[in-house]
Amino acid sequence: MKRIVYIFITLLCLSICMTTQVDAEDRAPTEYAVKAAFLYNFTKFVEWPEEALKGSDSLIICVFGENPFGNSLETTVEGNTAQSKPIKIIYSTDVSDIPNCHMLFITKRNKQHSDAVLMAVVDLPVLTVSDLPGFASDGGMIGFYFDNNRIRFEVNRQAANDLGLSFSSRLLKIARIVQEEE
């Protein structure tokens, strides 16, 4: 029952998004374009456990819920590879798709889903990224934030390490590292 409500709400949101999509792209094309590039770049600085990549022909980036990127994510990854695999992007609102993902992005506009998503990936080697404030300290792995109008990110090493993921030291050097709040 609850699930039906989620889907309903999601559809509602999608419909709203559809109506406001043109506006949103006009307003902030650069912010999500930058974030799209960041998402792509994360694949180069993160190590997935071997078995997580073994079962798949491609590296799958899932955008859960609302898609804030427009087509800029496709533009960014087009023709590029990650971890020697082609990149595949999946837009989904179904948590059952999550186990197939290697990276999962959830926009701050879907704040209400974040807990559910985090619950779904709690024992899966999926890199969770979000621009939700405090996402990393809430159990996510990478969270975007603004600093002097520049997009920065913070990482939760513990959360990643627990699931067999590891960050490159070069990534850690430019990231803000946060601890999970108990």
Added chain:
Amino acid sequence: MNFFNNLSLRSKLTSISMIACTIALVLAGVAFVIYDHQQMKSNMVQEFEILADVLGANCTAAIAFNNTNDAKETIASLMVEDNVAAACVYRLDGTILAQYKQGGRADIEFPTLTVDQSHQFGNNYLELYRNIILEEEKIGIVYLQISLKPLDDRLTSIFIAVSLAILCTLVIVLLIVSRLQRLISQPILTLATTAKQISDSRDYSVRVPMAGQDEVGTLVEQFNGMLSQIQTRDSALQKAQNRLEQRVNERTLELQEEVLEHDRAKQQISTSLREKETLLKEIHHRVKNNLQIITSLLNLQAYQISDINTQRLFRDSMSRVKSMALIHEQLYQSKDLAEISFSEYVNSLARYLLSTITGNLERISIKQDIDDTTFGVDTAVPCGLIINELVTNSLKYAFPNNHCLPKTR
């Protein structure tokens, strides 16, 4: 070149060796310096390429996530490199993500990005561009501007070091060459000295000591051979001269002996001649004396004869013998004992006849007209006898009245 020609053999050898050595060393030195400089340049490029690559690798995250601060921090680590004058990190679109200038210098302009990965040497700086690669994808470019001062310093120091090494080597080579040149010059100098000595003293028995089997050795051998020939010829000449002198001496002695012999012979001849003369004189003397005795005997005989006719015969014989005795008397008084002066003879004969026949010399004078001739004994005796007869007859018969002038011719 004329100056060089007048140099001694030692100086020539030494200077040739030194010139060759200097050229070789300088060429080698120049080659070494050039090679070293090139090597240093390529080492420098390699070294800073690695530095740029490390820098680029450290900047990958900063470029990927457009983090200027991190890029600046990374690039600021170049502070420890004194030789890096400036550096910057370009994004792919050519804009500068982060830059670094040594000591905050403001006079350095970063070039607009037009070149790919490369390097180029300028007047004072080496400019180096290196790609920043992330997962086989070019994401940016590192630019380094490196001062060439250490390269210049190294060039100067290597130049000084090589120059010093060349100088030291040349000094050592000079020492060695000045000793080794004797190997060649010594035999030739010995040869020259000996030649001069020989020409001064004319002593061809001197020999040049053999030096070896090389060309100089051959020269010495030939020279010695020539000396031997000269010596042989000289001694042959000397021998011939000695022989000749000996012959002359012998001949002189012989001649002296001959002259002595000759003198002796001459003396003998003259002695025997004198003896002969004495003998002849003696003979003539004896003959005259004997004839004189005969005359005297006839005279004695005549005194005992009373008959006038017989007495006259005796007296005729007496005068005839006398005429012959006169000849012999004159002969032993004459110079050559062979001939007599006929006029003197006739004169003395006439006087004798006149005195024996007439005894009166005042009434009769004798006039002679005889050429100054000489006759030998063979002619004189008959002529004397003829004149004796003629004068006797003329004295006997010319004066029936005791008045006449006999004339004998």
